[in-house]
Amino acid sequence: MTTNTDEILEIDNQKVEVAAYENITYSQPIGRLTDRSINLKMDILKPRVDRKLPAVLYIPGGGFIRSHKESSIQQRLALAEAGYLVASIEYRTVPSGKFPDALVDVKSAIRFLKANAEKYGLSRNKIAVMGASAGGYLAALTGTTNEHTSFDLGDFLEEDSSVNAIIDLYGVSNLGNIAKDFSEETQKKHESAASSEALFLNGIPPFDDPQDDLSKLIQKSDPAVYISADTPPFLIMHGDKDQIVSPSQSSYLYDALKESGISAKKYIVKNAEHGGSYWVQPEIIKIFVDFLDEHIN
Template identity: 50%
Template sequence: MDILKPGSQELLPAVVFVPGGGFMSANKDSSLQQRMTMAESGYVVASIEYRVTPRSTFPSPLEDVKSAIRYLRANAAKYGIDPDRIAVMGNSAGGYLAAFSGTTNEVAAFDKGDYLHLSSNVQAVIDLYGLSDLTKVGYGFSKEVEAVHDSPSAPEGMWVNGPAVFGPGGSIHSNPEKAAKANPITYITKDAPPFLIMHGDKDTLVSPNQTEILHEALVSQGVDSTYYVVQGAGHGGPQWVQTEITDILIAFLDKHLKDKKTK
């Protein structure tokens, strides 16, 4: 975990940043410019690592995210964090895990490890071009791309079923019950925290359909969800660090964390 902490005598809200990496890497050094901007705006920003495929499978990575949140609550005084104001943010696979963390507030099954007496709940979620329904990652693309995602060697297949060399393996469609359990939409209730979801309309790796169906599922349960399609933006790239995007991220965090300051 890398922590950016503004100089302040007050307890500050925190953002747990979950990096993407196609389920196969989790580089906590990524998105430094975005994280620095958030820290400069008055947030303690913790960028984390988590277990990845093929060595690990779901739900181990989600357990890691929740462990990081509990760790920050346990060490809130050390890092100057208000433990009642923690958001989670991620991009790509990290966006999927961030969304999953938010939809599973109060789901004890994913709390493993240390500090289990503390909550892993978050008060807000930012999902940047993340996946949601792993059985539909290829939707909206060509038949050839869909076929690739139906392979046992596709990242989402190994994420849920593991590679054949370590176990049974199988495509994401080989075990519908396990795939459903690895879908953040499965766990949505009306009590989920507010979401900010953004996706580029030129994304050729993760279809905007993935975040659209998540947003629709949240809204259908009465959850406060805001959805932006960023014109001309791809899967990552310079568009995502422009001022227009950063301003939206900070305004969302300010509304749901700074305006909820502990009295």
């Protein structure tokens, strides 16, 4: 006769449970093509803990033509498990928006989080912004335009949109040099008026009538132009095998930050491309968490 015995497991209960809140409307701006409001939403991952949490606003990439808030779930979940409330957002893209609409949306999301700090249990003065590719560009622009109230439009204007730290992953910096390190053929493609960055700056004809020539718009949209004493610390990372955004874009922004005396760290990740599995490895996640722990925890 056999006897069934229970196996007793002793578990070190260290990992926090994470709750998900989806499709929260944070802003309803007017679209450029339809003149109707766009219902912009965010998703929130929140550790189940009994304290106010530092927050990370995640901005997805998408070449200025899409903004899927569901992107980068492994990175976002890892940050939530590390003790951060993580809000990921969608924002206006071509053709419903052009510069600076996406930046306005990011700042609206920051003000929304601060206005609802009690509801969601976050610490309103401990907020970082993180993004990849086009999202990295918007994260950088958000950081360098700290205290630039001209980009604060919409609701919750009693709140400020300042943030405390920036993580920029293989982001664009100067929209005129996205392909600087690449072939002449690739560079010419980016010089086209039909390139996604040109449409992001100028909008879609005939609905949008450009007010400035492209060179002026490139300068106006450059995060480095806005660097000031109010710019928060930066973490910048780029893969040396990136064939979408030139690695020199990260070097350009990093050099501008350091020249202005802003705290900044830069890592070039060997063999990493534009996105992909390198960016979810434990070594990379640890760099994110260590940076956030230093600056907003």
